[in-house]
Amino acid sequence: MELMITFLLIGLLLAVLGSGLWIGLSLLGVAVFAMETLTSRPTGDSMALTIWGSTSSWTLTALPLFLWMGEILFRSKLSEDMFRGLAPWLERLPGRLLHVNIIGCAIFAAVSGSSAATCATIGKIALPELKKRGYPDDIAIGTLAGAGTLGLLIPPSIIMIVYGVAANVSIAKLFLAGVLPGIMLALLFMGYVMVWSLLHPGAIPAAGERTSLREKLHASRHLIPVVSLICLVLGSIYSGVATATEAAAFGVAGSLLLSKVEGTLNWKTLKEGLLGATRIYCMIGLILAGAAFLTLAMGFIGLPRHLAEFVGSLNLSPFMLILALIVFFVVLGCFLDGISMVVLTISVLLPTVEKAGIDLVWFGIFIVLVVEMAQITPPVGFNLFVLQSLTKKEISTIARNALPLFFLMLAAVLLVYFVPGIVTMLPQQMR
Template structure:
């Protein structure tokens, strides 16, 4: 019965999204149908309370602030300066400036802890510059889609905090465990760009004039404003002086100050940047509201719990259990956001996971990785929605160009399974 309900809701989701209805409203519509049809819980008050709770969180305030910071960088010379400073160093690397997507997302992931904020902010900076320089859209957008998921893996990560509380695991150890896999996954993405560039040299724009070492260092002066901004945001978080939300506000203030100093900020650009960030956040906020209500509906139906109990009762070997959980969370990602997946399933899955002999710190990073994969799989791949708002591309096209990165993450999950030390070595050094 649960399988039939899941299939029905997937088909309904695809039909509604295919009709052209806004994504957030599509999620709300499917949630209303699910609650009305399969639950006795009244819809009205549940919808109001859920939407208010999901959109009024103080932690969520960091998202529009980081979006605004990205809009400021996009509309001033700061983003152009970042490209000018990095370009000479990347000239000899196959793929050249495409690597800025991965490098930028890896750096910003350590600031925001949010996949959506990472994808939206870096996308605002890099996509226009890459298009202007002649890089193919499918690679620029596809690599951004995959690299944006690093926002969940490189600490600080909200999902790691939620898992740590649910599984009674040290959050500090989880943060340490995410560092090495995050760096390695970023290198995997860069390796994919290198391989693609070597196979399609005709699609990579010609290198800019080759410079000597000291000339490269001199060009690197254009990176100083961006480095100062990153140091301000990261330093305030890791020194304990500011929360992520307060650091986002510092980032906005710092980007405004830098733009004013270099003379590229005027009133028109200020208003345009603020308006654009509000529009993008409203799009993301509506999706969050719809996803939260769909999560509530799934919880009342009991679908995640029943599916988790079914997997737990199969008596699978550790490897088959791991593969089953990958498939389970990817399917669950068609309906729920990452945090909701963790909250709704951990109580049921953890006894099975412990019985199978999985280290709970390792399992936390495994969960983050499979949730990352769900971020770029339709119909509810959150990064795909963010990119759709940025690029106005069809969701099917975005999913197609993101698929190579998805399969790289599948391979990386297998690597982490067979070499668990990638995750557990760094936390084991903590006393």
């Protein structure tokens, strides 16, 4: 009976999502239907209490602040300066300036926390430059699609904040846990670019004049603002000086200061940045509220308990459970965005995950990695939409270009499973 109800609700949710209704309203609608037809609980009172509780958490305050910081930087000259500072160091590396996509995304990820903002910001400056210099579109777009997902993994990460709130896990520990996997994934992407460029030697433009070490160091001065902002945000968290929310406030203040110094801060950009962050947070807040109420409805019906009991009865080994969850999240990512996936499934999955003896900090990084994979899978891969708006190419073409990066992410998931210290080593140093 419970299995039939599960399939009914999933089918109803997919049907409503397929109709084009907003994700948050879809989740709320299915939750209201479940509460009214399958329970005797008062729907209105339950909805009011749940929505207030899910959106009034102090920890969640970091989310709109990091979003605002990303919007401010998006409108500054930071990305242009980053390209100018990195380019001289990459001229002799196989693949040359293609690595700017990856390193640029990794650096910007450390100050934005958003995959879409990272992909859009680096894409706007890197893609025209690479095209102008004769680099192939396919590999440039593919690496940008994959590297843009680093915005989810390298702290500060918006989705880590959402997971930390949903799973009651330390956000500071999650941020620490994402550092080494983020660096590892960036190195995997760079390795792929090197191998591709060696296999296609004629596709990469010839190197220009060799620059001296002095010239490289002089160009590196353009990286000072972004490195300073990273140190301010992450250093304040890891040193214990500030919480994630306070560090986000530092990040906003620092990004406003940088924008002012660069001359890009005016009333227009300030208003556009504030409105942009407000729109995105309202969308996320509605999704969080809808998912929280749907989770409550599922709890009243008893589905999480029955589902956990069903998965537990399969007696899957931890490895088989992880493989099943990879498939589950990648399929789910074809219909939902990353934040919806996290808030909709965590309460259902946590009992099973804890029963399997899986560390919740490690599981948070696992979730982020598989959500990253979903960011470049059609039809609802957010990074694919961002790149489509930048390049005007078909979604299928962009997804095909990003496919090798998808498999590298899968390899990263398996690597952190067999070598969990990549994730847990830094958080264990935190008191």
